[in-house]
Amino acid sequence: MDKRENPAGRRGLQGKNQSGRDAETIAELIARVNTATLQNLLPLLENLFPAGKLQGQEYLVGDLAGNPGRSLSINTASGVWKDFSTDEGGRDPVSLYAAALRLKQGEAARRLAEVLRLDTSPRPAAGGRVVDFNAVPSAKPRPSRRVVAGYDYHDAAGEVVFQVTRWEPKSFTQRKPDGRGGWINNMQGVALVPFNLPAVLAADEVFITEGEKDALALGKLGLVATTNAQGAGKWREEYGPHFQGKQVVILSDNDEPGRAHGEAVAKHLHGVAASVKVVELPGLPAKGDASDWLAAGGTLEALRELVAVAPVWEDAQEPALPQGWELAQKILPRVPFPWEVLPASIAASLKSLARSCATSATPLPGYACCIIAAAVGRMADVQIKSSWREPLIFWHADIRESGEGKTAPAHMLKAEFDRRQMAAHERYDEQVRAHAALPRDEKAKTPDPEKPRGYFATNLTLEGVRQDLVGHHTAGLLVILEEFSALINGQNQYKSKGTDREAWLTLHGGGAARFLRQSKSIFIACSRVQVCGGIQPVTFRRCFSSEDGQYLVDGSIFRLLTVFEPAASHELTAAEWSEADAAPWHRAVSRALEWADVRQDPLVMTLTPEAAARFYDWRNELFASKADLPEQLRGFLPKAVGYAARLAGVLHLMHEFAAGREPHGVIDVPAIQRGIGASMFYLGQAVSAVQLLLGCAPATLVEVSERSRRLAVVLESLRGEANNERLAVGHVHERYNAAAPEIEKISSPHAMGGLLRSCGMKLTPGKHDANGKRGVRCLVWDGALEQFLAASQLHAPAPPPAPEPAPEPAPQAEQQDADFWEIPSEATS
Secondary structure, three states, rough: OOOOOOOOOOHHOOOOOOOOHHHHHHHHHHHHHHHHHHHOOHHHHHHHHHOEEEEEEEOOOOOOOOOOOOOOOEEEEOOOOEEEOOOEEEEHHHHHHHHHHHHHHHHHHHHHHOOOOOOOOOEEEEOOOEEOOOOOOOOOOOOOOOEEEEEEEEOOOEEEEEEEEEEEEEEEEEEEEEOOOOOOOOOOOOOOOOOOOHHHHHOOOOEEEEHHHHHHHHHOOOOOOOOOOOOOOOOHHHHHHHHHOOOOEEEOOOHHHHHHHHHHHHHHHHHOOOOEEEEOOOOOOOOOOOOHHHHHOHHHHHHHHHHHHOOOOOOOOOOOOOOHHHHHHHHOOOOOOOOHHHHHHHHHHHHHHHHHOOOOOOHHHHHHHHHHHHHHHEEEEEEEEOOOOEOOEEEEEEEEEOOOOOOHHHOOOOOOHHHHHHHHHHHHHHHHHHHHHHOOEEEEEEEOOOOOOOOOOOOOOHHHHHHHHHOOOOOOEEEEEEEEEEEHHHHHHHHHOOOOOHHHHHOOOOOEEEEEEEOOEEEOOEEEEEEEEEOOHHHHHOOOOOOOEEEOOOOOHEEEEEEEEOOOOOOOOOOOOOHHHHHHHHHHHHHHHHHHHHHOOOEEEEEEEEHHHHHHHHHHHOOOOHHHOHHHHHHHHHHHHHHHHHHHHHHHHHHHHHHHOOOOOEEEEHHHHHHHHHHHHHHHHHHHHHHHHHHHOOOOOOOOHHHHHHHHHHHHHHHHHHHHHEHHHHHHHHHHHOOOHHHHOOOHHHHHHHHHHOOOOOOOOOEEEEOOEEEEEEEEEHHHHHHHHHOOOOOOOOOOOOOOOOOOOOOOOOHHHHHHHHOHHHHOO
């Protein structure tokens, strides 16, 4: 038995009281509930883990928190379950329920008994000992149930995604639309959202209650109110982005679970919402709620007075910033991505792609580096000195909330890989058909067609990597993951047959890896596997945190190039990633692939003496502060030094391919400075990512980009124009557009308001006169705005810019393209 398994009754049998009776009755209850649950386990799993999927007899979901994925497997016939990402498991439904809700076994059994409507009253047997906690169902006939209310939950577009149904006698269930006007009585595949979501997204002030009835009652007063499904204690972290920059008022029910729920919601939204207040309604009876308060004569005016005098909620247990983090933020600040390190044509192409997808451009250079590195594979390395060579291998994690546009741009960037992969499979299929059509005697003499070359993959196993790279000329492979956590969670998926963690760490270093399974060994030599993909902050934190919330240092995280950005407002316009916009990027990728395919030996890029001196000086200056940095951050520094060389190499290749030149093997001062600048950017992002893991991230993490810097400069220039601590949003819009390039202008004051809110600033609930404009929405000049200005670091020294590259030859460029990229006929054959 796995040492972490939690079989039924184990905790109860070990926890006897003086007479031993409680332990026996708990064990009997657990056995009783397990038997009853197994008769109807699938509906329970669908309600507990709505993101899960049934595959045969196995119900698969990401983890005990219910996130999408396949790491947690539950057998619906036996109740045996196992989470392969954490190695936790159990043999029955009660242990699963206890682990998912963090309950003791006995409490989990009691709650399941309530869900199953089992009788849990103790009964005396002969001899007076309580031996059967709930031996049989209640002999009383169950009262007939009837639906008394249905509360529809809508997504951001206003579509019904599920309904909470209230029954009499009082109970609640959830169901989802069947697409034909009816309902399906499970929640499989449904993404939970807050109640009244479209109104929440449009509002500046939102009330949160404990129940749909209360939210609707407040709505009749003209307020925007919401709640969460499944009752007290079921607020989910992923609801947070919907409340970004809003003024939140929480009305708790008058009982201990209600007050605890209100505090928990406040803790979740602290640092996300512009402000959070928890208001206790006076005169409530025990277990009373907002509806009771209104029914007893409560008015909108009285509620407004209570909100006005309520203090802003502060987390009394908010951890202080651990030692060393202030220094880390000072010497490794969050700065905009240094776009000057990219070829100008590719930088413009990536920014155009981001605008067309209404998303941030900041993560895209990381994807670009992975793609170019996968294209050249082992045909290019950077040699710092004779004993130190860095392969061009990158692991890039795009840490953003769901819905922030992580997936589409990444897949659009790999379009050239898609085209070549499809062509390779079509050729292979044609060869297979031709081979099958051969006469039997000729077929026996003819080798089977070679399997198609792999350009990219969308999932990840060591066996798959080994198989895909057999006979691969460059050993370059792009792995682009919908959920980056698959790289981490999958590393120990086959624990009973040997751990994979060390093999993956070796592959990141470019070395040969030999790993063992139960009955075989597998060898991978000199691969260049690039891994990139998106991951939500809550998933990122869970992947790299131990169960008690402490940071898990295992070596993998230091190898990541992370970009951690908050939810932000990016305006959707008619802008396209046109053929002309995309051409510089696709041309560079195509040239990289063609260049690598015809090479016989790797290009070893070496540093000039001047570049090496610059590199050593930077490394030594960086390490001078290592001992003063938080211990959780120190492991990033050696990897950042290696990444500076890798980035210098891949950016050098990118510049050469963009200009139509055959790459040379010299890394000069401008080239190494590009790598240093990019590495420093990613170190600043790593500081924020590790603070996320430790729970000491800034209360409001703001976007740091060219756009946010420009906005901060404009606001600073308007400091003296605030009327009664207000600036007209339209006035900010006009001044911003006056400073922005034509292609980056904001289309309307309304869109500007969205940008301001996404940066954590507040707008007035009503309209005011300001800056010569009458009856307009205004930006409030308050502490949140000052915090944004401080976070934008307007007065911090900018990182040293990369020197300008040598001018590209203009008139001959097209002719050079034609000559260089004509592949010799011997190679194509």
